[in-house]
Amino acid sequence: MHCTLITGANGFVGRQLCRTLQHSGQHVIALTAGAATSPLAADQHLQCDIRNADALHQAIALARPTHVIHLAAITHIPTSFADPQLTWQTNVMASLNLMEALRRRAPDAFTLFVSSSEVYGASFKSGLPVDEQTACQPMNPYAASKLAGEIAIGEYFRQGMRGVIARPFNHIGENQSPIFATASFARQIARAEAGLQPPILRVGNLEAHRDFLDVQDVCKAYLKLMELPCEKVEQSRRFNIASGNTHSIRNILETLLSLSPLQLSVEQDPERLRPSDIPVAIGDNRAIRQATGWQPLIPLQDTLQRLLTFWRAQVGALI
Template sequence: MQRTLITGANGFVGRQLCRTLQQSGQHVIALTSGATTSPLAADQHLQCDIRDADALHQTVARARPTHVIHLAAITHIPTSFADPQLTWQTNVMASLNLMEALRLHAPDAFTLFVSSSEVYGASFRHGLPLDEQTACQPMNPYAASKLAGEIAISEYFRQGMRGVIARPFNHIGENQSPDFATASFARQIARVEAGLQPPVLRVGNLEAQRDFLDVKDVCKAYLQLMGLPSEGAERSRCFNIASGKTHSIRNILETLLSLSPLQINIEQDPERLRPSDIPVAIGSNGAIRQATGWQPVIPLQDTLQRLLTFWRAQVAL
């Protein structure tokens, strides 16, 4: 049986990924940095700070994975500006710790390194769908650290370890932190409905257009990438996970507001405006479609309805 180790299993994507992999019949090993606040859909639970190289070596030796999906990272861009040292330690050095542990204790394991579409950065200014050959021009510490992680891990792939790199575009769904726009909108609407805040939503830049995906579709893409052959050119390939379509943040907000029976006003909050925002970010998914047949299937309306339902339940607790 395939034994898949998921780092960052307690996070937004990790929780859904555990469920997706279990449903596919895999033995899921959930690795978290501390105790989980709610149950995970995993067969085995391990705790380790991946920045601790010695502890990670012991953890990997115990887990004996055949496959690894490396999700653990500092992903919040404002945090990457506020604490770049933590960001680089977590996103780069801890990734090196993982690859070294795998090299010594599970050298045949297949590793999926989850990077980010943010690595393209300034290249998005062209306004066109970007493919994997587009120049990477990071515009924040998070993106720069992810690109550095790609380079470091690609060196292990070059030396013969198995794996691929994924560059997911914006993905949304239940359990995402309200630090991110769509979750913030849904949470605020749920709080207004519950009478916990005035009928006003505080928002950032609503004109930006992004390539949005349902987290469930993204997890299915990861599952497909894990099944790629290990030989030849596939060994060190990089894949966008994108829809090839964009929606404005305003459209997302208006859709969420249409799902509420209340009249809610919008107020722009200067503190929510990101200085490095770009007008349009869209990706080409041609490479992953050709390699695996994957494409997103969940309508955005369905994703947003689930997201609002989730936050209504959270607010009611």
């Protein structure tokens, strides 16, 4: 049985990943910086700020994982601009802390480092699907820190530690923070339906096209990557997790609006506009499909329906 440690287990993806791994029969160890905000689907729960090297060494010594999925990170791009020092400390130095702790305490553990499609940055300007050989040209502190984390962790892999790097594209679902667009839309719709705000949605840029995935499909991709045989790991260390299709933010919003009985108007909010000269970001997923057989299965409509149902429940609990 795999004994899998998940860093950042209290986050949006971490919560779903705990459930996915438990359902697959793994012993799940949830590592969080503080107390869980609600119960986690984990067999064991450890608290540790991964920026604290000594505390992390103690946590790894206690957990003795066979596998590690490293999710913990600063992922919000505006936050990375506002506090680049925190971003680099968390996304790079804390990742080094993890690999050092594993090297000393669990050297045979297989590590899945969750990077980001944001590392491709300016390469998206071609408008073509990017694959793992596409040049990385980060355009924000978050992306730069993730690429630096890839390089740092890749050095441990080069020296013989086992693992791979995932580059997931935009993924959405329940429990995602409303600082992200799709969750913000769903939350505002739910609040308007409950009479907690006027029937007006305030939005940012709606014209960008992105490669969207359901968080459940992404977690299943992580599970597949953890099961890669050694020869396939040696062939490729980096894998895009992408659908190979794009949807505009406007299309996402219109689909969510169609799921509500209310007539809602939309207003652009200058404070929500984030400058971007990347009109289209799409990924090539052939590498992970060929290596593992993974492919996304959940229709976007179903994801958005679940998302809206989740926020209706969250809002309803406040009334």
